[in-house]
Every structure is written in C-alpha cells, then in structure tokens.
Amino acid sequence: MEKVRFGIIGLGNQGSMYAVHLFGAGKIENGVVTAMCDINPAKIEAIKNRPGFEDKAYFENYVEMLDSGLVDAALIEVPHYLHPEMVIACLERGINVICEKPAGVYTKHVREMNEAAKKSGALFAMMFNQRTNCLYRKMREIIADGGIGELQRVTWIITDWYRTQKYYDSGSWRATWDGEGGGVLINQCPHQLDLVQWVVGKLPVAVRGFCEYGKWHDIEVEDEVTAFFKYDNGATGVFITTTGETPGTNRFEVSGTGGKLVCEGGQLRWYKNKVDSQVYSKTCDQGFSVPGAELVNVETDGKNPQHEGIINNFANAILGIEKPFVNGLEGIRGVELMNAIELSGWKNGEEVSLPVDEDEYLEYLNAHRKVSRYKKVDDNGVADVTGTFESKKI
Numbered sequence: 001m002e003k004v005r006f007g008i009i010g011l012g013n014q015g016s017m018y019a020v021h022l023f024g025a026g027k028i029e030n031g032v033v034t035a036m037c038d039i040n041p042a043k044i045e046a047i048k049n050r051p052g053f054e055d056k057a058y059f060e061n062y063v064e065m066l067d068s069g070l071v072d073a074a075l076i077e078v079p080h081y082l083h084p085e086m087v088i089a090c091l092e093r094g095i096n097v098i099c100e101k102p103a104g105v106y107t108k109h110v111r112e113m114n115e116a117a118k119k120s121g122a123l124f125a126m127m128f129n130q131r132t133n134c135l136y137r138k139m140r141e142i143i144a145d146g147g148i149g150e151l152q153r154v155t156w157i158i159t160d161w162y163r164t165q166k167y168y169d170s171g172s173w174r175a176t177w178d179g180e181g182g183g184v185l186i187n188q189c190p191h192q193l194d195l196v197q198w199v200v201g202k203l204p205v206a207v208r209g210f211c212e213y214g215k216w217h218d219i220e221v222e223d224e225v226t227a228f229f230k231y232d233n234g235a236t237g238v239f240i241t242t243t244g245e246t247p248g249t250n251r252f253e254v255s256g257t258g259g260k261l262v263c264e265g266g267q268l269r270w271y272k273n274k275v276d277s278q279v280y281s282k283t284c285d286q287g288f289s290v291p292g293a294e295l296v297n298v299e300t301d302g303k304n305p306q307h308e309g310i311i312n313n314f315a316n317a318i319l320g321i322e323k324p325f326v327n328g329l330e331g332i333r334g335v336e337l338m339n340a341i342e343l344s345g346w347k348n349g350e351e352v353s354l355p356v357d358e359d360e361y362l363e364y365l366n367a368h369r370k371v372s373r374y375k376k377v378d379d380n381g382v383a384d385v386t387g388t389f390e391s392k393k394i
Contacts, residue, residue, distance in 0.1 A: 004031045004096075004315040007071035009062045009086055011038040011047055012171075014100060015077030018307065024052055027308050031073070031315035037065045062086060066093055073097065073123075073318060075311075079173055080105050080181050084113035087328075091120035096318050098125045098311065101190040103331030105181030106365060107339055108358040110332045117328055124328035125314050130191040131198060131326060132309040134300035135268045139254065139261050140199045142270065142298070149258025149276050154200055154229060154237035160248030161188040161241065168219050169377050175219035177365070178372035183213075183221030184243050185338045194334035196239065200254060203333060204229035204237060204340075206353045211345030216244025220372060227341045230351075239341075259293060270296040 006023065008015045015038075023033040035057040038044050044058045059065040066074065066089060073096040076086045084104045090097035091113075103126060104110040117124040130136060142148065161184060173179025180187060197203045212224040223244050229237030242248075252263040257279075259272040271293045273280075280291040305312070310326065317324040336354060339361045344352040346364050 001072065001319065004318050005034040005070060005072045006031050006311075006315075007035040007037065007065050007074045008033060008077060009037045009065070009074055010077035011036055011040075011043040012077060015075065016043070016047060018075055018077070018311070019047055019053070020050065022308055022311065024050070028311050028315060030319055030321070031311060035059065035065050035068065035070045037062045063089060066090060066095055071095060073314065075127075076100055079179060080186060081109075081179075084109045087113050087124065088116040091116045091122050091124060094120065094122050096123040096314070097328075098127055098314055099328060099331065100127045101194070101331075101334075102186055102338065103328070103335050105186065105335075106358070106362055107332055107335050107356060108362055110335050111358075114329050114332060123314065123318055123324060125310065125324060125326045126194075126328050126331040127307065127310055128191065128194055128198075128326050128331075129306040129310050130195055132306055133304045134302055135263050135266075135304075136195055136199055138268055138298055138300045139252075139263060140201070142261060143199065143254060143256075144201060147258065147270065147272070148254060148256030148260060149273070150278070151200065151231060151233060151235040151254070151256050153235060153253075153255040154196065154231075155251070155253045155255075156192060156196055156238075157240045157249045157251045158189065158192050159240065159242050159245045160250050161243045162246040162248055163217070163223075163243040165217055168217050169375060172374040172377050174375075175217070175221050175223075176372045176374055177220055177368040179374055180221065181365070182338070182342060183219065183223050184241050185211075185222060185225060185342060188243060189241050190334050190338070192239075192241070193337045194331075195252075196237075197333050197337065198330075199252075202231065203337060203354055205232050206230040206351050207337070207340045207344055208349050208351050209341035209344035210349050211342065216242070220368075222342070222345065225341065225345070227344075261298075268298040268300065270298050272296060 008019055037059040039060055047053050057070050074090050076099045083099050087097050087099050168175045208228040210226045211222040213222050215224050217223050224242040227239040254261045257277045262269045273291050273293050275291040313325045316322045340352045340354050340356045343361050
C-alpha cells in the first residue's frame with residue numbers, strides 16, 4: 001500500500017471540510033480520498049461538482065461504501081448517536097477508522113464500540129485534534145513530571161463558544177435531545193472534556209452539574225453549564241461553559257502545591273513555587289508569609305497541526321511509519337464526564353459519582369428523547385467551518 005485510501009461518511013460541515021480543505025488541498029501526505037457517502041443526494045452533488053472530485057466513488061449507504069473494497073480507512077462525520085454503530089461496522093470489516101468527537105452520546109453505547117475495537121485488528125482513533133496543540137501537550141508533560149506538585153484545583157472557563165439562533169436553526173437535528181443528544185457539552189466541549197482529564201492525568205471521582213436548558217436560545221438542550229469536580233486526593237475543580245456569552249473567555253488553570261499552570265491567550269505561564277506550599281506552611285514561623293514563586297513563560301515546540309496532524313499520523317500509523325497518537329478507546333472518558341455532568345443537571349445539581357450509572361443515565365436520556373422535536377429547516381446547506389475551531393483563538 002503506497003497511500004491509505006480514505007472514505008468519508010457524512011458530507012456535512014466537517015466531512016466536507018476534510019474532503020476539500022485537507023485531502024483536496026494535498027495536506028494529507030500518505031492518504032487520498034477514494035469514496036464518500038451521505039444519505040442526502042444534495043450534499044453529494046455539492047462535492048461531486050468540485051474540480052478534482054469528479055472521479056471519486058459516491059454512496060448513499062455507508063455499508064455499501066465499506067463493502068466496496070475501495071477504502072482502507074474511514075472518517076465518521078455524522079450525528080453523534082450514529083458514531084458507535086458506524087465505527088463498529090468499520091472495525092468488524094477490518095477497516096481502520098477515525099471517529100469524530102464525541103465517541104458517542106452515552107457510555108453504554110461507547111463501551112460496546114470499545115469492545116469491538118479490542119477484538120479488531122484495525123486501528124481506531126478519535127479526532128482529538130486539540131491534543132496536538134503544543135500548549136496542552138506541554139501542560140500534560142509538566143504535570144506528569146510533578147512540576148506543580150500535588151493537584152489542588154482545576155479551573156477551566158471556556159465561554160467563547162458564542163452561537164446565534166441562526167446557527168441552531170441550521171439543522172433539523174441540531175440542539176435536540178433525539179438528534180444531537182445534548183447541547184454545549186456534547187457539541188462544543190467534547191475536546192475540553194477530553195483535555196481536562198488528559199492534561200491533568202485523571203478524571204474526577206464525583207461531579208455536580210448545574211445546567212441551563214435553552215436559557216439563551218430557543219433550543220431543548222443546555223446552552224450554559226457550571227460544573228464542580230471532586231478528585232480522589234481531595235482536589236476540586238470548576239468547569240464553566242456557554243454558547244450565550246460574548247465576549248467570551250478561554251482560561252485553563254491547574255494549581256498544585258508546587259505552583260500552577262495558566263493557559264490563556266496563546267501563552268502558557270508556569271508559576272513555580274520556590275518551596276512546596278504544604279512544606280512551607282508546616283515549617284514557616286511567619287503567619288502571613290508566602291513561599292514566593294518564579295514566573296516561567298513556557299517554551300513549546302510551537303506545533304499545533306490539528307485535524308491535519310491527526311489524519312496524517314493515522315495514515316502513517318497504518319503504513320507503519322509512526323506510532324498512533326490517539327487511542328480511540330480513550331474516547332469514553334470525555335463521554336463519562338459529560339454524562340455525569342448532564343445527569344447531575346437533570347437531578348438539580350445532585351452529586352454524581354464516576355463511573356456514572358449507565359442505566360440511570362440512559363433512562364433519563366430516553367425520557368428526554370421521547371418529548372424531543374426536530375426543527376423544520378433546510379438540511380441541504382453546508383457551512384464553511386475552517387477557522388472556527390477553538391484552538392485558533394486560545
């Protein structure tokens with residue numbers, strides 16, 4: 001195999017972006033698109049009529065595409081509920097697969113997907129493109145090396161997701177319990193819910209979620225969330241997000257007894273305590289004294305290849321050129337955290353332990369799905385999402 005043959009399932013905003021701006025622009029060195037699929041003929045025609053895409057194979061049934069023998073790997077770019085089903089279909093056929101975030105809507109479904117991955121010889125990855133950001137990679141490295149001592153507090157204010165009503169009205173399934181499975185947590189924040197555990201190195205053991213449903217928009221699902229985390233060592237955390245606030249903030253702060261890391265405005269600052277705060281507290285003979293800290297403007301490798309980096313790495317991993325960067329099995333962690341926050345929100349902020357009770361979550365979710373309503377809108381349009389990703393603004 002000289003180049004990996006990719007098939008794209010779903011030609012909406014994201015799938016079209018991959019086809020045109022990555023593969024079509026020659027940014028995937030060892031991969032080519034050979035087939036594409038969408039249940040909407042209008043979206044197929046929109047791609048087919050572009051220069052360079054006339055000779056691709058097009059399907060309206062994804063199983064037919066997978067069984068065509070035309071693809072070695074697939075990109076799953078469809079509504080969230082369909083992710084596990086389609087990933088499993090790929091894995092059972094030995095087709096390598098990258099799943100768009102999130103891994104699924106609920107952990108029980110994602111767990112089935114992970115079991116299929118363990119039995120398959122195919123590669124499985126999540127599109128966790130934010131993990132390629134040099135700032136987050138460096139934070140993870142510093143924390144893992146003990147650079148901030150014992151974890152004390154995790155705070156992420158991520159409120160620069162402002163969306164208009166027009167955005168929510170752009171798809172009949174969007175911002176509905178039955179179509180999307182949630183709001184800001186499942187649509188805008190899966191990357192942050194992945195990163196907040198990946199960077200820190202562990203999930204909370206319990207959360208309290210305070211969710212506002214349709215507070216700023218005419219939608220069914222949450223568009224504002226404040227969540228409180230509790231960790232196994234007694235550390236705490238706060239996660240704040242909304243699509244109704246502008247100008248927004250993106251500040252990720254992780255504090256420990258050895259100092260703190262602050263990621264904001266495209267910079268990573270490291271405040272290194274000269275003495276561990278707990279050691280200093282127990283040995284200092286002054287009541288109001290502080291150990292003092294050195295401010296380090298952290299240098300990184302400057303690399304942030306995003307989606308392009310994930311797909312290039314995946315193609316190279318299939319060809320045996322490099323090791324895979326993202327293990328798809330890890331996708332369940334962010335879904336676990338999302339489910340816990342959402343379940344707590346449905347229970348008026350009651351503390352929910354992790355791992356979440358999967359049956360209880362699904363019972364609540366299905367109750368919301370029963371009364372969910374799709375919107376009557378034109379589903380044929382495709383928006384240009386290039387340049388809208390959070391990493392461009394951090």
